[in-house]
């Protein structure tokens with residue numbers, strides 16, 4: 001159960017020596033889902049606004065976020081999605097996510113947004129896009145947080161979802177949209193299903209950032225690379241079983257956006273010590289540290305860096321290199337990347353208080 005995972009998170013994150021350093025370290029996050037980042041406090045607020053299947057009581061809600069397997073996670077995730085009914089709801093969750101990020105010194109994030117599951121007759125694409133854009137501008141202005149978007153096809157919903165996502169991305173003016181992704185189930189949904197949408201998105205200048213190799217083997221990662229032209233892979237942990245694939249990722253400089261706690265919580269690996277991050281790094285693959293759906297997994301980015309520090313035996317210099325790797329793997333503009341690199345380097349050069 002997730003409670004076991006939570007104990008592991010607490011134990012690993014209690015490496016106090018680096019915790020203060022990580023908290024203050026300016027960070028970039030590349031694999032984090034919009035709705036999956038909504039805090040339990042905001043979910044409770046939405047559940048009270050729209051009574052139904054999601055509890056608004058904090059204790060019941062905490063139990064609601066304990067998942068027995070991946071399908072259970074997807075079910076409850078979609079129940080939270082159903083709570084987002086109006087442009088005000090979209091603005092509330094986006095602003096809340098931005099505030100939670102800024103509180104951890106996340107200075108840049110590529111937030112994976114899934115328009116298909118939020119856009120309805122009552123919440124048309126234009127209103128949805130206006131709400132996220134308004135929250136994005138406020139985050140930059142008030143929090144010093146730069147947000148960019150990756151629009152994500154929820155694979156479980158098939159071609160209608162793929163077509164709608166591509167249409168929202170390509171037929172509208174969407175400031176700060178940098179990529180197209182695909183997430184959700186992998187079994188039964190080969191990445192090549194979505195080749196047409198990715199072809200069109202790439203032709204329009206968007207980057208390709210699919211999920212692959214989370215719940216299925218390396219063949220799905222190959223499929224994402226070959227069919228979708230993936231430039232980064234979300235998760236990709238099963239690459240560790242294919243030496244040729246590892247060499248390909250290194251040669252073509254394709255990073256894996258890892259989410260340590262997510263992979264344990266969803267039973268993709270039995271525990272942190274069995275996570276392949278060490279093997280991936282030893283093979284020379286670039287990895288970035290991310291949260292996926294932080295409140296749903298009882299984590300945040302500071303905690304994930306602390307877990308990585310323990311697993312990889314990192315000191316402050318090693319943690320700084322991880323933070324820089326995320327900046328380099330990002331789709332930020334060269335100016336943003338240079339500014340964030342300089343900020344991280346100057347923070348890391350500061351003498352300990």
Ligand SMILES: [Zn+2]
Nearest residue numbers: 183211234292
């Ligand atoms: Zn994800």
